[in-house]
Amino acid sequence: MGSxxxxxxxxxxxxxxxxxxxxVAIGFNLIFSATGVLNFAQxxxxxxxxxxxxxxxxxxxxPVAITGAVILVALxxxxxxxxxxxxLRRHSIMHMVIITIxxxxxxxxxxxxLWDEKVRSLPYFTGKEISSVAVFGATISPQVLWVLGTVAxxxxxxxxxxxxxxxxxxxxxxxSNPEAAMLSGINIANLRTLSFGLSAGIxxxxxxxxxxxxxxxYEMGGPLAIKGFAAAILGGLGNPMGAVAGGLLVGVLEAxxxxxxxxxxxxxxxxxxxxxxxFVRPQGLFGSPTxxxxxxx
Amino acid sequence: xxxxxxxVRNLRCGYGSLEVVRGVSLHVCAGEIVGLLxxxxxxxxxxxxxxxxxxxxxxxxxxxxxxxxxxxxAWHGVSNSMVLVPEGRQVFAEMxxxxxxxxxxxxxxxxxxxxxxxxxxxxxxxxxxxxxxxTLSGGEQQMLALGRALMTRPKLLMLDEPSMxxxxxxxxxxxxxxxxxxxxxxxxxLVEQNAVATLGIADRAYVMETGEIIMEGEARDLMSNPxxxxxxxxxxxxxxxx
Numbered sequence: 001m002g003s004x005x006x007x008x009x010x011x012x013x014x015x016x017x018x019x020x021x022x023x024v025a026i027g028f029n030l031i032f033s034a035t036g037v038l039n040f041a042q043x044x045x046x047x048x049x050x051x052x053x054x055x056x057x058x059x060x061x062x063p064v065a066i067t068g069a070v071i072l073v074a075l076x077x078x079x080x081x082x083x084x085x086x087x088l089r090r091h092s093i094m095h096m097v098i099i100t101i102x103x104x105x106x107x108x109x110x111x112x113x114l115w116d117e118k119v120r121s122l123p124y125f126t127g128k129e130i131s132s133v134a135v136f137g138a139t140i141s142p143q144v145l146w147v148l149g150t151v152a153x154x155x156x157x158x159x160x161x162x163x164x165x166x167x168x169x170x171x172x173x174x175x176s177n178p179e180a181a182m183l184s185g186i187n188i189a190n191l192r193t194l195s196f197g198l199s200a201g202i203x204x205x206x207x208x209x210x211x212x213x214x215x216x217x218y219e220m221g222g223p224l225a226i227k228g229f230a231a232a233i234l235g236g237l238g239n240p241m242g243a244v245a246g247g248l249l250v251g252v253l254e255a256x257x258x259x260x261x262x263x264x265x266x267x268x269x270x271x272x273x274x275x276x277x278x279f280v281r282p283q284g285l286f287g288s289p290t291x292x293x294x295x296x297x
Numbered sequence: 298x299x300x301x302x303x304x305v306r307n308l309r310c311g312y313g314s315l316e317v318v319r320g321v322s323l324h325v326c327a328g329e330i331v332g333l334l335x336x337x338x339x340x341x342x343x344x345x346x347x348x349x350x351x352x353x354x355x356x357x358x359x360x361x362x363x364x365x366x367x368x369x370x371a372w373h374g375v376s377n378s379m380v381l382v383p384e385g386r387q388v389f390a391e392m393x394x395x396x397x398x399x400x401x402x403x404x405x406x407x408x409x410x411x412x413x414x415x416x417x418x419x420x421x422x423x424x425x426x427x428x429x430x431x432t433l434s435g436g437e438q439q440m441l442a443l444g445r446a447l448m449t450r451p452k453l454l455m456l457d458e459p460s461m462x463x464x465x466x467x468x469x470x471x472x473x474x475x476x477x478x479x480x481x482x483x484x485x486x487l488v489e490q491n492a493v494a495t496l497g498i499a500d501r502a503y504v505m506e507t508g509e510i511i512m513e514g515e516a517r518d519l520m521s522n523p524x525x526x527x528x529x530x531x532x533x534x535x536x537x538x539x
Binding site: 176 | 349350371383390403404
C-alpha cells in the first residue's frame with residue numbers, strides 16, 4: 001500500500017468517526033437552539049441507542065430493534081426535559097448545563113447496572129466483518145457506507161423539517177426570538193421537549209449505525225459528547241452546516257494525529273481543537289460573532 | 298357597557314421587589330382604539346406584557362372576551378383572539394418574510410389564504426416575501442410585525458410603541474395602517490409616547506404615570522386638556538399633527 005493509499009485510508013476512517021461527531025454536534029445544536037442549554041448528556045443518547053438496539057436485537061429483527069431503540073431513546077429525551085428542565089426555566093443556563101453533566105453520570109451508572117461493563121455490538125447491517133468495499137483504492141467496510149449514508153439522510157431530513165414544516169419553522173422561530181414565538185401562539189415549552197426528543201432520537205440512531213464499527217459500551221458517551229461539543233463549537237454553535245463541517249474536521253484531524261502520535265494521545269486532538277477555537281475564534285468557523293452562546297461561559 | 302373585549306381590574310406587576318404597575322384598571326370595548334399614554338418608565342410596556350402573559354402579574358384581574366386570562370402563559374393569547382405586537386418589532390430576523398407571516402398563522406388553518414390577504418395589504422412585504430426579515434428597514438419590519446399579528450386573526454390587537462425609532466414619514470404610514478385595521482373591525486390598545494398621533498386616531502385614552510392611571514377620557518377631551526397638553530403634547534403640537 002503506497003503512502004497515498006494510506007492517507008486515503010486515514011481520511012476515510014476520519015470521515016467515518018467525524019460523521020458521528022457531526023451527528024452528536026447536530027444534536028447539541030438542536031437543543032442549544034431551542035433551549036440555550038449545552039447538553040453534555042448528548043453522548044449518552046448515542047450509548048443508550050446502541051445498547052437498547054443490541055438488547056432488542058436478541059428478540060426482534062435488526063431494523064425493528066433499531067427503530068425501537070430510536071423511539072425509546074427519543075421518549076427518554078422528552079422525559080428528561082420534562083423532569084429536569086421544564087421547571088427550572090427560571091434558573092440560569094449554567095445550572096441547567098451542570099444538570100446535564102450530572103444526568104450524563106447517572107445515565108452511565110444506570111447503564112452499567114443494566115448491561116454491565118462488557119463491550120457489545122450490533123451485527124454488521126450488510127455483509128460480514130471481513131467484507132470490504134474498494135473506494136478509490138482504499139478498502140472500507142460496507143458499514144462505513146451505512147454510517148455516512150445515515151448521517152447524510154438525517155442531515156437532509158432535519159434540514160427539510162426545519163425549513164419546510166410548520167413545527168420545524170416554529171422551532172426556528174423559538175430559537176430566533178422565544179418571546180415573539182410565544183406571542184404567535186407557539187407553546188415553546190412543548191417545542192423544547194420536542195427538541196430534546198428529536199436530538200435524543202438522532203443520537204440513538206447514530207449509536208446504532210456505529211455500533212458494529214466502534215462497539216458499544218456504557219462509558220462511550222462521555223468522550224463522544226466532548227468531541228461532538230468540540231465539533232459544534234468549531235462549526236459555530238447553532239449552525240447545522242457548521243456542525244457537519246466541524247464534526248468531519250475533528251474526525252479527520254483525529255485520524256491523522258493517531259497516525260503520527262502515540263495512541264494514548266487519541267483524545268487530545270479534540271480538546272486541542274476545542275481550546276484553540278475558544279481562544280482564537282469563539283464564534284466558530286461559520287458562526288456569527290453576535291449569535292454566540294459560548295461567551296456566556 | 299357595550300361589549301367589553303378587555304377588562305382589567307386593579308392589575309399589579311413588577312420585577313424583583315419593584316412594583317412597576319400599581320393597581321391599574323382599564324377596559325377596551327369592541328371596535329375601539331384606546332390609547333395608553335405616558336412617559337418613559339411609566340409602566341406602559343410592563344402593563345402590556347402582563348396582559349399578554351409575558352410577565353406574571355402579582356395581582357388583579359384580566360378578562361379577555363369575558364374569560365379570565367391572568368396567569369396564563371403567553372401562547373394562550375392567540376387562542377383568546379388577543380395578540381401583542383411587542384416593542385422594537387421583534388421579527389424573526391433569520392427567517393424570511395413569508396416564514397415570519399406563516400408563524401403568525403401557526404394556529405390559523407387558513408394561513409396560506411390569509412398570507413395573501415396580508416401581503417395585499419402591505420405590498421412592500423409582497424415585494425420582499427423571500428427576503429430575510431433581518432434585512433428589512435425599520436418601517437418594513439414594523440409592517441411585518443403588524444402583518445404577522447394579523448395572521449393570528451386577532452379581535453384585540455395590542456401595539457407597543459409601533460412608531461418607535463421610525464422616520465416621520467414611516468410613522469404616518471404606520472398610523473394610517475392602524476386606522477385601516479380599525480375599519481376591519483380590529484380593536485386596539487395602543488401604547489405610545491407619540492401622544493399627538495395617538496390622540497389623533499384613538500377614541501379614548503388613558504394616561505399613565507409611575508405605574509398608575511392618572512387620567513382617562515375621550516381622546517378629543519384629552520387633546521384639549523391643558524395638563525395633558527403641557528406634559529405630553531409639547532407646544533407646537535398642532536403643527537406636528539396637521
